[in-house]
Amino acid sequence: MAAALNPMLHDASSSSSYRCRYHTFLSFRGEDTRKGFTDHLYRALELAGIHTFRDDYEIERGADIAAELNKAINESKVSIIIFSQNYASSRWCLDELVKIMERRKHDDGHIVMPVFYNVDPSHVRNQRGSFAEAFSRHEERFKEEMNKVEEWRRALKDATDLAGMALKDRYESQFIQDIVKEIGNKLDPKVLNVAPYAVGIDDHAQGINMWLEDGSNAVGAAVIYGMGGIGKTTIAKAAYNRNFGRFQGSSFLADIREAAEQPYGFVRLQRKLLSDIQKGKAKKIDNIDEGIIKIKHAVCITKDFLLFSMT
Template structure:
């Protein structure tokens, strides 16, 4: 898979959008509050990542629920900690529905953690999740739509790229999560002209060509005379979709920078470094890079799937 201070801001479009919280952690308190989640929260704060968790042991009332809903709507990244008894909490499930709704409507990043539970159990609502949902259906038989939303949200979340912990070293597992979150948060948007005329419609058109909901690989070319704003459009498109990917990269001025000695090799190394966050992958020749880049990206994608 793939930090900033509490005053950090990010942009998912060509205009700046402020994010009061870097990370929101959704979890079932009785399962993981005083162990895994407490340690994760502490490590995030230590890295100056503004992580928000619900600190109320007895969560009741519309006021608390309204505050949490507002926090979810304003967050940048949601971390969903799926533990064995997560689905027994209707509060967690309501938060989950809101998180997945914000992911769809506001393109927020959602990162599941499967803590001592298999992803398939969440996707298919088996074992403890199936028992909990069956119980909810009996209790909420007059509100079947609510239970339906819980099931749909669990299925969608269970299919996202994630971290999976079974047994092992909690510390190393938490460190890997914090490192990945730090990388995402540190991903600064590219500088785009503040008031570019007509940029929005062109970005929309390019994104339609990209067909983000498709599983196909798309290659889009922006053609035109020099100085008409091709790079500006490319930067704005990049800013608007970058947070939807675990890894991404932007190579500017390729024609100019590829003319010197070893310049293509340097570009290949830079691309791998930006997308995979790995410094141990080194391209020594253009031909090697031509084979290494697609092979490595395919391998990474199958690992995260």
């Protein structure tokens, strides 16, 4: 399979309507979940087009870690807090939690999603079990900073008073998909369905992602081609999910050859395209020529990401 790419593409990343750098911020205890649950959740979020901050991917070597984490929290729309067995034993995690709850206090639009991974939510909320043990150690270690310990306790209670999601007896893969769906609903992006563990999709889509991020202001077109059944549409969906949020308008039209063969098929496709890029405000289209004119007028005033799939 190969991709024929025209290097000329307009850039919508500078649009002032997108003030947040990330959709979600992941707070987690690395020793508990970094290479397992958190990694799988991160991949599933990214594949769904939900751009996510995770410290080991986003912080450059030599950077001030605390400052970068604080900045990332302030630049995210949602904070996902993964409460695991040893979350409270980490001062880094608790400081991060305080910053997240402060952000929520000063910004009603910031969403906090507690996720309980192999821990009883009541143990976290009431600081029992491993959480009680962790705070006992903190009280011993930070005798001169008891205000700090109390701040951690309050942040933990405030976070767990919010509606969250618990693994319980579910399979992790299903739990992850439930989290992704919930976050997607909260953000309301137009995410396309892509199998969460599709092998090699990220690698194939990376070239398209880099092309879309090249900073050019011109219009461009890319073609993914190859024999049937090798995953062209899946790659296109993954690229769409990863990039549509950077544009003012976007549309994914699937199976356009088959759709066009139906009665009034082209007109229906035109209506769908206009409805997508004008966020449901498209006017009535009676014929193909009228649709062409309206589409030209629509795309000349906005920066749009259009993806067409043919079977």
